[in-house]
Amino acid sequence: MITVGVTTMITPYVRLNGYYATFAVNGLASGAIDTMSSVWIVEMWEELCGPFVQGLQISLGLSAIISPLVANPFLSDTVTEFIGINQRSNHSSLEFMNNMTIATENVIQNKTLVNSTTIAIIELTQTRIQIPYLFVGGLNLVCATIMGGLYYYRPYIRRVIQSAVDERPLDNRRNKMAKMFARINKMFTTELWPSRAVLLLLLLAANTIGLVMAIMLNYNGYWLKFAQSSQIRLTNQMANNISILMWSAFSLSRAICVVLSYYVSPIPVTYACFTVLLVSQILFLIFQGTSIAIIWTGSALIGFGLGPIFANIYQLIESITPVTNLVGALFIFTIGLYMTITSLILGAYVEQFPMIFIYIMLFCCVVPLVLLIVIDLLIKKVIRVNFVNATQ
Numbered sequence: 001m002i003t004v005g006v007t008t009m010i011t012p013y014v015r016l017n018g019y020y021a022t023f024a025v026n027g028l029a030s031g032a033i034d035t036m037s038s039v040w041i042v043e044m045w046e047e048l049c050g051p052f053v054q055g056l057q058i059s060l061g062l063s064a065i066i067s068p069l070v071a072n073p074f075l076s077d078t079v080t081e082f083i084g085i086n087q088r089s090n091h092s093s094l095e096f097m098n099n100m101t102i103a104t105e106n107v108i109q110n111k112t113l114v115n116s117t118t119i120a121i122i123e124l125t126q127t128r129i130q131i132p133y134l135f136v137g138g139l140n141l142v143c144a145t146i147m148g149g150l151y152y153y154r155p156y157i158r159r160v161i162q163s164a165v166d167e168r169p170l171d172n173r174r175n176k177m178a179k180m181f182a183r184i185n186k187m188f189t190t191e192l193w194p195s196r197a198v199l200l201l202l203l204l205a206a207n208t209i210g211l212v213m214a215i216m217l218n219y220n221g222y223w224l225k226f227a228q229s230s231q232i233r234l235t236n237q238m239a240n241n242i243s244i245l246m247w248s249a250f251s252l253s254r255a256i257c258v259v260l261s262y263y264v265s266p267i268p269v270t271y272a273c274f275t276v277l278l279v280s281q282i283l284f285l286i287f288q289g290t291s292i293a294i295i296w297t298g299s300a301l302i303g304f305g306l307g308p309i310f311a312n313i314y315q316l317i318e319s320i321t322p323v324t325n326l327v328g329a330l331f332i333f334t335i336g337l338y339m340t341i342t343s344l345i346l347g348a349y350v351e352q353f354p355m356i357f358i359y360i361m362l363f364c365c366v367v368p369l370v371l372l373i374v375i376d377l378l379i380k381k382v383i384r385v386n387f388v389n390a391t392q
Helices: 002-013 016-048 050-074 093-099 130-153 176-191 196-229 236-260 266-287 292-306 309-318 325-349 355-391
Strands: 078-084 107-113 118-124
Touching (some): 050 236, 196 236, 196 309, 266 309
Antiparallel strands (some): 107 118
8 A cells, every 4th residue: 555655646746657657556556455455354254244345345436436526626727818919929820829839837738720810729727636646645655554553453364275185294305496386386276276166166256357347447447538439429527427426326336235245145136236237238339329318327327237246256256265365366367457458449449439438348248247147057056066065
């Protein structure tokens, strides 16, 4: 969290190459925090972790709602000034536009010839965006201090999973390198590959989480560009309000599941979430260019469907096999992988072909639904059968 705080605070002061470095370091640190915090909660409550993981993830939706509200007052304002050429210069209009300068605190974005005597200059006033960056970065440092204090109050003890296959001690005659590789191999086989069915379950769950989280991250990153480039062409303010609605629904659905996860298995809840997600994407696909009401409705449905899935998958896996740091790292790796692939596609084509946004969102909804069906069948037909036979 210290790394996230520091990189956030210095972001407004670095140049383009610095952005790449700070965002890369910030992403690595954020992925580690996401992995450790989720696994930590699961380890503390094990099979009863559902409400607590849902509660942890509510903060994500709330921060997505609050952060734009914090940043908005510090963004630069757009000002249009009309200047008469005859009042400022005797040169031609073209020479005047080429030679004109304005105050250093303003940036000329566009120059439009209005008539033979007047031009319009669109300017941006000096930004104060560094203030919310410093605030958020400082808040991360405060949270890091609190977490550090909790660690010293009660140190974290890594969950130890006993292997059911090979409990022989390591040969003391081996060199240090051989012992290290033997320990790594034992850790992987114990936590990720206790059986072929469990390994398959973890891979299916990782891909399910990766694709679902790609929906959330792509919505956050490319919704505004889609809203501006699509046929209906929403204003920035309306697109921002729709985004706030989505994140509000996202947080509300997770709050509901804090209670619901006490009484209902994660599989039927996840099926219901995917059904809501699928309906939202079908509505977008059919009506996105003709109805603003459908866009509002579809965005709310995205939030309701998307919210509980992440925690539900963690709860589901914990009921079958322990969720360790290695399992959490596998999940976060797939999230980063799918986010990178989909972002490359959207970044290249969303402005020219806005519907690519809908197609990718639909793909990231349908494929995980198919994977969930396979997971359900695997648990019912293979893993549960093996578990019963082992206890007889």
